[in-house]
Amino acid sequence: MIATLTVAERQSAIALSMLVAFFGLIMMIAGSGDVLGVHGVIVLLFGLGFLGLVMSKYFEPEPPQERLTRYYDDPTKVGIVLSLGWAVVGMFFGVWVAALLAWPDLTLDAGWASFGRIRPVHTSGVIFGFGGNALIATSFHVLQRTTRARLPDQVTPWFVLIGYNLFCVIAASGYLMGVTQSKEYAEPEWYADLWLVVVWVTYFLLYLRTLQRRKEPHIYVANWYYMAFILVVAVLHIVNNLAVPISFGSAKSYSLFSGVQDAMTQWWYGHNAVAFFLTAGFLGMLYYYLPKRAGRPIFSYRLSIISFWGITFMYMWAGSHHLHYTALPQWVQTLGMTFSVVLLVPSWASAGNALATLNGAWDKVRDDATLRFMMVAAVFYGLSTFEGSFMAIRAVNSLSHYTDWTVGHVHAGALGWVAMITFGSLYALVPWMWKVERIYSPKLVEVHFWLALSGTIIYVFAMWNSGIIQGLMWRTYNDSGTLAFSFIESVVAMRPYYIARTVGGSLFLLGAIVAAYNVWMTIRMARLRGVTETGGTDEPVLPGAGAALQPGE
Amino acid sequence: MREFFHRKLERNAIGFVLAIILVSGIGGFVEIAPLFTIHETVEDAPDMRVYTPLELAGRNIYTREGCYACHSQMIRTLRDEVERYGPYSLAVESKYDHPMLWGSKRTGPDIARLGGKYSDAWHVAHLINPRDVVPQSVMPKYGWLMRNELKTDDLGKHLAAQRAVGVPYTDAMIANASADAYGQASPDSPYASGLSERYGEATNVRAFDGEPGRLTEMDAVVAYLQILGRLTDAAHRQAAAAGK
Amino acid sequence: MAEATRDPVTGRETTGHEWNGIEELDTPIPRVVLFFLAATTLFAIGYWLLMPAWPLGWTYTKGLLGNDQREIVTRQVQDAAAERASWTSRIAKASFAEIAADPALMRHVRDTGRTLFADNCAVCHGTEGKGGPGFPNLAAGSWLWGGTPEAIAETIRVGINSTAKDTRTAQMMAFGRDGVLQREQVLAVVSYVRSLSGQKLTETEQARVPAGKEVFAANCAACHGPEGKGMHDLGAPDLTDAHWIYGGDEQSVLNSVHGGRQGHMPSWEGRLSPTDIKLLALYVGTLSGDRK
Ligand code: HEM
Ligand code: HEM
Ligand SMILES: [Ca+2]
Ligand SMILES: [Ca+2]
Ligand SMILES: [Cu+2]
Numbered sequence A: 001m002i003a004t005l006t007v008a009e010r011q012s013a014i015a016l017s018m019l020v021a022f023f024g025l026i027m028m029i030a031g032s033g034d035v036l037g038v039h040g041v042i043v044l045l046f047g048l049g050f051l052g053l054v055m056s057k058y059f060e061p062e063p064p065q066e067r068l069t070r071y072y073d074d075p076t077k078v079g080i081v082l083s084l085g086w087a088v089v090g091m092f093f094g095v096w097v098a099a100l101l102a103w104p105d106l107t108l109d110a111g112w113a114s115f116g117r118i119r120p121v122h123t124s125g126v127i128f129g130f131g132g133n134a135l136i137a138t139s140f141h142v143l144q145r146t147t148r149a150r151l152p153d154q155v156t157p158w159f160v161l162i163g164y165n166l167f168c169v170i171a172a173s174g175y176l177m178g179v180t181q182s183k184e185y186a187e188p189e190w191y192a193d194l195w196l197v198v199v200w201v202t203y204f205l206l207y208l209r210t211l212q213r214r215k216e217p218h219i220y221v222a223n224w225y226y227m228a229f230i231l232v233v234a235v236l237h238i239v240n241n242l243a244v245p246i247s248f249g250s251a252k253s254y255s256l257f258s259g260v261q262d263a264m265t266q267w268w269y270g271h272n273a274v275a276f277f278l279t280a281g282f283l284g285m286l287y288y289y290l291p292k293r294a295g296r297p298i299f300s301y302r303l304s305i306i307s308f309w310g311i312t313f314m315y316m317w318a319g320s321h322h323l324h325y326t327a328l329p330q331w332v333q334t335l336g337m338t339f340s341v342v343l344l345v346p347s348w349a350s351a352g353n354a355l356a357t358l359n360g361a362w363d364k365v366r367d368d369a370t371l372r373f374m375m376v377a378a379v380f381y382g383l384s385t386f387e388g389s390f391m392a393i394r395a396v397n398s399l400s401h402y403t404d405w406t407v408g409h410v411h412a413g414a415l416g417w418v419a420m421i422t423f424g425s426l427y428a429l430v431p432w433m434w435k436v437e438r439i440y441s442p443k444l445v446e447v448h449f450w451l452a453l454s455g456t457i458i459y460v461f462a463m464w465n466s467g468i469i470q471g472l473m474w475r476t477y478n479d480s481g482t483l484a485f486s487f488i489e490s491v492v493a494m495r496p497y498y499i500a501r502t503v504g505g506s507l508f509l510l511g512a513i514v515a516a517y518n519v520w521m522t523i524r525m526a527r528l529r530g531v532t533e534t535g536g537t538d539e540p541v542l543p544g545a546g547a548a549l550q551p552g553e
Numbered sequence B: 001m002r003e004f005f006h007r008k009l010e011r012n013a014i015g016f017v018l019a020i021i022l023v024s025g026i027g028g029f030v031e032i033a034p035l036f037t038i039h040e041t042v043e044d045a046p047d048m049r050v051y052t053p054l055e056l057a058g059r060n061i062y063t064r065e066g067c068y069a070c071h072s073q074m075i076r077t078l079r080d081e082v083e084r085y086g087p088y089s090l091a092v093e094s095k096y097d098h099p100m101l102w103g104s105k106r107t108g109p110d111i112a113r114l115g116g117k118y119s120d121a122w123h124v125a126h127l128i129n130p131r132d133v134v135p136q137s138v139m140p141k142y143g144w145l146m147r148n149e150l151k152t153d154d155l156g157k158h159l160a161a162q163r164a165v166g167v168p169y170t171d172a173m174i175a176n177a178s179a180d181a182y183g184q185a186s187p188d189s190p191y192a193s194g195l196s197e198r199y200g201e202a203t204n205v206r207a208f209d210g211e212p213g214r215l216t217e218m219d220a221v222v223a224y225l226q227i228l229g230r231l232t233d234a235a236h237r238q239a240a241a242a243g244k
Numbered sequence C: 001m002a003e004a005t006r007d008p009v010t011g012r013e014t015t016g017h018e019w020n021g022i023e024e025l026d027t028p029i030p031r032v033v034l035f036f037l038a039a040t041t042l043f044a045i046g047y048w049l050l051m052p053a054w055p056l057g058w059t060y061t062k063g064l065l066g067n068d069q070r071e072i073v074t075r076q077v078q079d080a081a082a083e084r085a086s087w088t089s090r091i092a093k094a095s096f097a098e099i100a101a102d103p104a105l106m107r108h109v110r111d112t113g114r115t116l117f118a119d120n121c122a123v124c125h126g127t128e129g130k131g132g133p134g135f136p137n138l139a140a141g142s143w144l145w146g147g148t149p150e151a152i153a154e155t156i157r158v159g160i161n162s163t164a165k166d167t168r169t170a171q172m173m174a175f176g177r178d179g180v181l182q183r184e185q186v187l188a189v190v191s192y193v194r195s196l197s198g199q200k201l202t203e204t205e206q207a208r209v210p211a212g213k214e215v216f217a218a219n220c221a222a223c224h225g226p227e228g229k230g231m232h233d234l235g236a237p238d239l240t241d242a243h244w245i246y247g248g249d250e251q252s253v254l255n256s257v258h259g260g261r262q263g264h265m266p267s268w269e270g271r272l273s274p275t276d277i278k279l280l281a282l283y284v285g286t287l288s289g290d291r292k
Helices: A007-030 A035-056 A065-069 A074-102 A115-147 A156-176 A190-212 A221-240 A259-294 A301-323 A330-357 A362-367 A369-391 A394-400 A404-434 A442-475 A487-529 B002-009 B013-032 B053-064 B079-085 B120-128 B155-164 B171-175 B177-184 B191-199 B217-225 B234-243 C031-050 C069-093 C096-100 C103-120 C149-158 C183-196 C203-219 C250-259 C274-290
Strands: A243-245 A253-255 C014-019 C022-025
Touching: A007 A035, A007 A156, A035 A156, A035 A190, A074 A115, A074 A156, A074 A404, A074 A487, A115 A156, A115 A190, A115 A221, A115 A259, A115 A404, A156 A190, A190 A221, A190 A243, A190 B013, A221 A259, A221 A301, A221 B013, A243 B155, A253 B155, A259 A301, A259 A330, A259 A362, A259 A369, A259 A404, A259 B013, A259 C022, A301 A330, A301 B013, A301 C022, A301 C031, A330 A369, A330 B013, A330 C031, A362 A369, A369 A394, A369 A404, A369 A442, A394 A404, A394 A442, A404 A442, A404 A487, A442 A487, A442 B079, A487 C103, B002 B013, B053 B155, B053 B177, B053 B217, B079 C069, B120 B217, B155 B171, B155 B177, B171 B177, B171 B191, B177 B191, B177 B217, B234 C069, C069 C103, C069 C274, C096 C103, C096 C149, C096 C274, C103 C274, C149 C274, C183 C203, C183 C250
Parallel strands: none
Antiparallel strands: A243 A253, C014 C022
16 A cells, blocks of 8 residues: 555655654653653554554555556545444444443442443444544545545545544543543543544545636535535534643543533534534435445436525524533523424435435345345435434423433434444445455355344334333322432333343344454455456546446446 | 636635635624623632642542543522522623533533532542442543642742733732642641642642542542532522522 | 426426435325424413523523522422321320320331331331441340330430430440450450350350450450340340340351451431431331231
8 A cells, every 4th residue: 555655655654654653752851740641652553553554665656657547546445444444343342331231230349341431442443433434435425426536635535534433542542541621422531533634524524625726617415414524524524622731741630511501502513523423424325335236216306405404404403402401591401303304304305315226126125135235225224313303392302301311312313323324335336446346245244234234223222112111110190299210220120121122132243243354354355356357447536538338336 | 606706716716615614603703702701701700719739639530530531510590409409600700711511411410509518438438449339320430539649849830821811819818829739738738728828728738649648639629529519609609699 | 416307106296306226205294293392382382481491691581470499399398298297296295105005107117107218217227127247236125225216216316325415325335456355355354245145155265265255254244244145224235145236156156256246227317307216216116016
């Protein structure tokens, strides 16, 4: 991969690695005696590692000029592998967390292994590790294919991908050491937050630069979504993470906002992390891989416009539905609830647009598990957004809030929508990237599909049950007009569902492992065959260069 | 007409970016900015006090261990919550909480009004192994809190950073932060009196973990738990006034 | 760029754009989408008119219904209390004996007390009131401060060694640690105390009993009574029965005598209403009876 960099690019890679190593050194020295110092060591090693890697290939011959006639897909390939790696790690932690609620002593007598510390490893691992890497990898792919432009240079995409993973590593290792700001989905501390700003702004500029080089006059819908994802996440991240560190030698900081303003800012962020990270980005994915795989045109361009702007506008008002009946002023709750209800329309319009696109290709859905992943994802997207809008109604939320119903909703979205669309897209993408006709084993894709679907259904049904039972137990009154159940009785009542959830989660995890294996074997298969056999089929950038498109790409 | 406009827009990357920023920016602005300008958003409570250094350290450990993943600190305006947990939470009660710890999941009960509900000894036993005292509990064990000495040397910096974000700590509080933390958990030590001077007579000064000579993380967490809901009486006053 | 073509499956025209093979149909927005957009928007507008909704710089629109979540919950709690008053007022007014004699009232006591006890007391005393290490068994009939409902209610109200001003205080000094008794004396009195409840003693222990008896009379009887049957005025436990707060094995008793004991029971005044406290006192009384 490094051999494909030009000498000048190798030099900038070296400079960047040295810069990272240097910052690591500073963190190590300034933060000695603090967890910041440990993170300094990690950053230093990261920088030095990449420095060594680039140096070891420094004197290889330059890549031929001909590379410019091809898309630059190496970062996408690495991103796919990273995404699957994080999927297995993140979901393993998910199963562990799930098991702890049924068997609380199924852990070590050590801080790092306790529920409160590994839970964010799970959430960040799956959302940012698995989801984020998949988004970065596919966005690079989709962006180039739909603009017919090569990424403007070969170092920036690596900086984005590797820098982003450095952030993920800092985040996850930090949680295990107890470094957290407690803000859900924004837990990493100030220095990791700052680093992510650098990475993310670079990502945005890379995206924009490529768009500016496009050979297509119109920007395709997938790119609208990817762009909204990148932009809005940047704004959310910066505002919600404003904080004052206690010193530059300490990992600890205090959030700029407090109390009710902090709560609103946090859930403005938190809800829109869902909207723009877990929804907009993945809709971008859906808008490319689903029509590609189905071989069908998008059902309605005009519907795409309505959904896109509806989602972009309305989601941003909905965050206060996480704070119904709290000390947040009621007027904000009203806005959150009403916008959440209207939001259902563009959400269903997107899901409907995706499903209607499959008209004329249902036979493929039946036969092709990859396409079926995407179809089911669209269904779960519709389902979880309906559920979300329903739960955003104050009266419903009074029951569902604080209970496992929320967790069920989350995983209907996370497993059914986010993970399914990702797996579907990756199964489509992997053969294209490694230039083989098909994935190593379509049978295993089929196996994965059923594992994933049954795992999701078991998980979600278990949590619906437990959530609703929990909510009802808390508010049930006896004939005397006093509370019928104590809190601890509700804890006891959850146990069977927590066990069921662990089972469902294990099936889903097993599926992810099968996927990782299948992709790994596909890569090996491609390696063994050598590039020559099917090589050279990648699509040229220069318009009119005349080479054939790779089938299905 | 609109469609025509949109076809133009989708040919202009910068225009598209600006449109996204504009369209997505409105919601957050309209909902967040007025929370700083509308006075009644945060109730007045002259008796509201700040966390002592020991309580603040406890709060940081509470955050570190992720207790907020299972415990809410926000009693909603719903009958069953008020009857089970006490008066609904007011905004002012978390006025000095940077960040707030309202929580979003109740795997364990709400603890917004926990302060004073149980004894220090119970908390210590419960945190070391919840199942020793509550056999049905699914809460993790936190034995290391008793083993770890509390780090106090940088508490002054913590208070200074808190002041930078708006919590009214005085110079004296910042200067004496480490000593005050020690004094609060060692009632017979000379440091205890300065603490009451700075934070008020009502401050809990006890050997929270049962070992007055050693300042442990357990001291800090229990001191924090015992102050939950007791920084101000505003919620109780409001409930009493409404009851009449 | 591709020309607008017709899709053979749907018969619709495409928009004429193509991105690496992906095309879009020019299907008009389905009516239902517009309908639901209009319907939900109308709902939202209606809701905004009725409820507090829009910020206006220093204030916000209050809505035509004048709805306020805080007022509502306050009223709901009051209404519920008024509804319960049919029986709570009788609990508040009647004497313990009268309530205990009224099966209908006692049903309310059991129903309500069960949850109230589980949410507030069970973490220490166990869901069935059987106690745990350091926390007394309330179902054993072996009372520290007396088993009348009046005494129990008072304990609940003020607590024991609590932070309340008028708390009950139960302090047993650290005879060993504070050097009041020599090591042999402590061991002796431990053996004697264990003999009081008829426990099996080892021979060494047996040999210490007579000495222990003397130590006990001189140091312990003041609180635990000459026969070790405890004293309700001081909250000193009966040492002759099978019930122990901290355990009756040699080590536990040794710990009690060596280090002293001062259990902490919180005060519930202010947290629970007087009626709730009264009700709990009665409920606690049923804990031993109910099991039979
Ligand atoms: C193997 C599959 C999985 C299992 C067993 C699992 C299990 C869990 C468990 C036990 C929790 C904690 C719930 C609680 O505190 O009560 C959780 C939370 C969460 N998980 Fe997963 N999970 C899985 C996959 C995923 C995936 C793929 C995603 C996202 C793409 C995800 C996103 C989340 C989020 C966002 C939360 C936080 C929910 C909240 O705070 O309300 N999970 N998960
Ligand atoms: C129309 C779209 C949606 C609406 C209106 C919506 C609404 C809601 C509501 C009302 C809650 C519960 C808040 C609470 O009571 O605490 C919630 C929680 C959540 N939703 Fe959605 N939802 C939508 C779509 C989605 C999708 C597609 C996902 C994808 C994974 C998702 C992920 C989550 C997560 C992670 C949480 C948990 C937040 C937390 O408490 O940690 N939502 N959503
Ligand atoms: Ca953060
Ligand atoms: Ca101590
Ligand atoms: Cu939300």
